[in-house]
Structures are given as structure tokens and as C-alpha cells.
Amino acid sequence: MRRNLFKTAIAxxxxxxxxxxxxxxxxxxxYYPDDYLTEAQVRRMIEEALRQNNxxxxxxxxxxxxxxxxxxxxxxxDEVKRYEAVYQLPELNEDIYEIGAVLGYVFIGTQNxxxxxxxxxxxxxxxxxxxxYTETISFDIQLKKDGELKPSVAFFIQASDLFGGTEFEGSLxxxxxxxxxxx
Numbered sequence: 310m311r312r313n314l315f316k317t318a319i320a321x322x323x324x325x326x327x328x329x330x331x332x333x334x335x336x337x338x339x340y341y342p343d344d345y346l347t348e349a350q351v352r353r354m355i356e357e358a359l360r361q362n363n364x365x366x367x368x369x370x371x372x373x374x375x376x377x378x379x380x381x382x383x384x385x386x387d388e389v390k391r392y393e394a395v396y397q398l399p400e401l402n403e404d405i406y407e408i409g410a411v412l413g414y415v416f417i418g419t420q421n422x423x424x425x426x427x428x429x430x431x432x433x434x435x436x437x438x439x440x441x442y443t444e445t446i447s448f449d450i451q452l453k454k455d456g457e458l459k460p461s462v463a464f465f466i467q468a469s470d471l472f473g474g475t476e477f478e479g480s481l482x483x484x485x486x487x488x489x490x491x492x
């Protein structure tokens with residue numbers, strides 16, 4: 310019996326030593342034990358990870374090009390039945406053309422009065438004339454022409470009834486366009 314009592318006392322003492330040893334290794338702060346991270350520690354870890362990742366990441370680049378097509382710059386293309394104005398676009402390179410994006414906008418209305426910026430293609434229907442028709446204003450970009458690097462943009466106006474011609478070239482209104490190149 311003494312032996313059983315002695316074994317129990319030794320086991321209890323061993324358990325108490327392990328328990329006290331475990332508490333002595335923990336933080337004194339009861340709100341943040343060892344297995345929890347403080348908010349400051351988490352923020353620091355995230356900042357370090359972002360800093361490491363950003364060393365290898367190429368950030369998005371962009372460029373804005375504004376082009377005004379004046380009244381006399383529109384010309385009739387009888388082959389596709391639309392008015393066009395073609396401009397050189399030296400800002401366009403192969404990276405932008407192949408892996409980037411070019412967004413086009415047209416400004417409609419009077420600046421600082423009733424002007425709005427519309428994403429291209431801009432489609433407007435006119436039913437107050439006879440016959441009614443729909444007009445599309447848009448653009449095309451071209452990187453190479455005849456195998457040579459000749460970046461250009463062609464703005465165009467096309468009516469749904471394909472009506473037009475050289476007699477109206479000088480009477481088309483000027484338009485302000487914005488191209489946003491992202492790569």
C-alpha cells in the first residue's frame with residue numbers, strides 16, 4: 310500500500326513539474342499566448358511578403374493619347390462605305406498590340422457645357438429624319454502595314470443605311486477622341 314501511495318505521489322509531482330514548466334515558457338500576457346500573432350506581427354509579415362513578391366512583378370503601365378479629328382480631315386472610303394480619318398500612332402508598340410489593350414472614347418457635346426465621354430463603339434439612332442438610321446463611331450488600330458512597323462489608328466463614322474459620299478466630307482463635325490493604352 311505504501312508502494313502505491315509512493316507511486317501516486319511521484320506521478321503527481323512529475324505532473325506538477327511538467328505543468329509548471331509549460332506555464333513558465335509562455336508569454337506573461339494572457340491575451341496573446343505563444344500560438345497567436347499580434348495584429349502588428351501579421352501586418353509586418355504581409356508587408357514583407359508583398360515587398361518580396363513585388364520585386365518580381367511587372368506593374369501595369371498605361372498611356373493616354375488625345376486626337377482631334379477636324380472637320381476637313383474625314384474622307385469617304387467607298388469600299389467599306391464609311392468616313393475615315395487615319396493618324397499615325399507612334400505610342401502603339403508590339404507589346405501593347407499583342408498583350409495589352411487599347412480603349413477608345415469619343416467626347417460628345419460641348420466641352421464644359423453638356424459634354425459626355427462615350428466608350429467606343431458609340432452607336433446612336435436617329436428616328437427624327439426620314440429614313441431613320443443608326444450611326445456608329447468607332448476606331449481600328451493597326452500595328453504593321455505592308456510588313457513594316459507603321460502603327461496607326463483609323464477613326465470612322467458609318468451609317469446603317471451606308472449612305473454617304475465625298476460631297477459630305479467637309480461637313481462632318483470635328484470629334485475629340487481619347488485612346489487609353491494599357492499593358
